[in-house]
Amino acid sequence: MEQSIGRAARDLVGSKYAIALTGAGISTESGIPDFRGPSGIWTKNPEAERRAYRGYQEFLEDPKGWWVAILTNPSASLLGDLGKAMPNPGHYALVELEKMGILKCVITQNVDALHEKAGAKNLLEYHGSVAKLRCVSCGLRFRRNEFDLEKLKRENKLPPRCPKCRGIIKTDGVFFGEPIPSDVAYQSFEEAQKCDLMLICGTSAVVYPFAELPRIAKQRSTVTIIEVNADPTPLTEEGVSDYLIQGKTGEILPRIVDEVKRVRKTD
Ligand code: NAD
Ligand code: ZN
Numbered sequence: 714m715e716q717s718i719g720r721a722a723r724d725l726v727g728s729k730y731a732i733a734l735t736g737a738g739i740s741t742e743s744g745i746p747d748f749r750g751p752s753g754i755w756t757k758n759p760e761a762e763r764r765a766y767r768g769y770q771e772f773l774e775d776p777k778g779w780w781v782a783i784l785t786n787p788s789a790s791l792l793g794d795l796g797k798a799m800p801n802p803g804h805y806a807l808v809e810l811e812k813m814g815i816l817k818c819v820i821t822q823n824v825d826a827l828h829e830k831a832g833a834k835n836l837l838e839y840h841g842s843v844a845k846l847r848c849v850s851c852g853l854r855f856r857r858n859e860f861d862l863e864k865l866k867r868e869n870k871l872p873p874r875c876p877k878c879r880g881i882i883k884t885d886g887v888f889f890g891e892p893i894p895s896d897v898a899y900q901s902f903e904e905a906q907k908c909d910l911m912l913i914c915g916t917s918a919v920v921y922p923f924a925e926l927p928r929i930a931k932q933r934s935t936v937t938i939i940e941v942n943a944d945p946t947p948l949t950e951e952g953v954s955d956y957l958i959q960g961k962t963g964e965i966l967p968r969i970v971d972e973v974k975r976v977r978k979t980d
Contacts, residue, residue: 714959714960717956718958718969718972719972720956721941721958721969721972722973722975722976723976724910724937725810725815725912726815726973728909728910730907730909731815731816731908732817732818732910732912733807733810733816733818733820733914734820734912734913734914734926734927735819735821735822735828735914735915736821736822736823736914736915736917736918737753737823737915738750738915738916738917738942738943738962739803739804739821739914739962740804740823740825741915742801742802742963743798743799743800743801743804745795745798745825747915747917749919750917766889766890768889770890772883776871776881776883779872780862780865780873781866783884784862784871795825795826796843798825799827799830800827800828800830801827801963802963802964802966803914803915803963803965803966803967804828804830804833805831805832805967806966806969806970807819807828807831807833807966808831808832809970810969810970810973811833811835813973816912817904818908819836819837820901820904820905820923820926821837821838822839822920822923824838824840824841824842825842826838826842826843826844829842837900837901837904838885839893839897839901839923840886841884841885841894842886843884843886844857845885846859846882846883846884847883847884847885847894848875848878848880848882849880849881849882849883850875850878850880850881851877852895852896853875853877853878854885855882860873860882893922898922901923902926904926905926905927905930906929906930908936909935909936910936910937910939912939913927913948914941914942914962915942916946917942917946918948919946919947924947927954928953938953938954939954940954940957941957941958941960941966942957942959942962943959944959945959
């Protein structure tokens with residue numbers, strides 16, 4: 714472990730364009746369950762997974778009913794109340810690497826907005842964010858508080874409408890079966906093609922198309938791919954990653970940052 718942390722720090726210091734990919738695992742230490750880890754939502758409740766796949770269809774068929782339902786019972790959301798969750802040392806470590814000029818971009822699958830709360834600047838939220846809303850027609854995003862959703866509900870004016878194109882507005886989080894918004898899909902693809910180091914943190918890398926990003930980077934033999942994860946993943950098993958540092962992101966990422974500082978001092 715000590716050795717691979719040192720190796721990761723040296724690889725990061727030597728990189729020209731490092732990016733990070735993150736998944737639900739980086740947020741479990743903030744009290745948000747993942748889907749497929751040992752205490753994951755799907756692992757414990759397979760029926761919830763089957764239900765989740767129907768969500769997008771339900772929204773398209775009845776956007777007003779969908780909005781009324783989530784405003785009436787917000788805690789019924791799959792991940793609970795994410796508004797109160799706070800970033801953990803793993804999120805802050807990535808921000809430190811960005812401030813040092815080493816990490817150029819974070820691409821996250823998480824919808825919990827914890828990278829943003831921690832201060833990440835160049836951030837692509839591949840599956841959207843609970844802090845935002847998005848127009849399904851023109852793709853424009855809004856902060857959640859730009860709309861008085863309770864008032865719209867009281868006045869029977871749901872679903873919210875886009876001020877620009879009058880399209881229907883939904884939460885920004887991407888539903889199962891919903892296409893990835895084209896802007897983040899395109900920018901993430903570009904980053905995966907541009908990077909020379911990819912640091913993959915807390916993702917089982919089985920949700921597509923996100924899981925293509927490491928494979929896109931791997932097509933160039935010069936790219937170093939490092940995983941920090943509690944367990945080996947398909948990326949480990951298929952040899953997509955060069956090495957795995959096995960353990961908790963909240964413990965390992967800060968240790969990598971300390972080591973990066975040490976390497977930089979002695980260089
Ligand atoms: P996943 O649940 O499929 O996999 C999480 C991985 O992280 C597992 O391999 C697990 O062993 C590992 N892990 C758990 N805790 C860890 C820790 N502290 N340190 C290191 N590794 C840890 O998650 P995924 O690959 O992100 O895919 C799930 C999908 O569900 C994503 O697309 C995401 O959008 C969504 N999701 C988001 C959240 C969130 O926003 N926090 C939470 C659950 C699911
Ligand atoms: Zn619009």
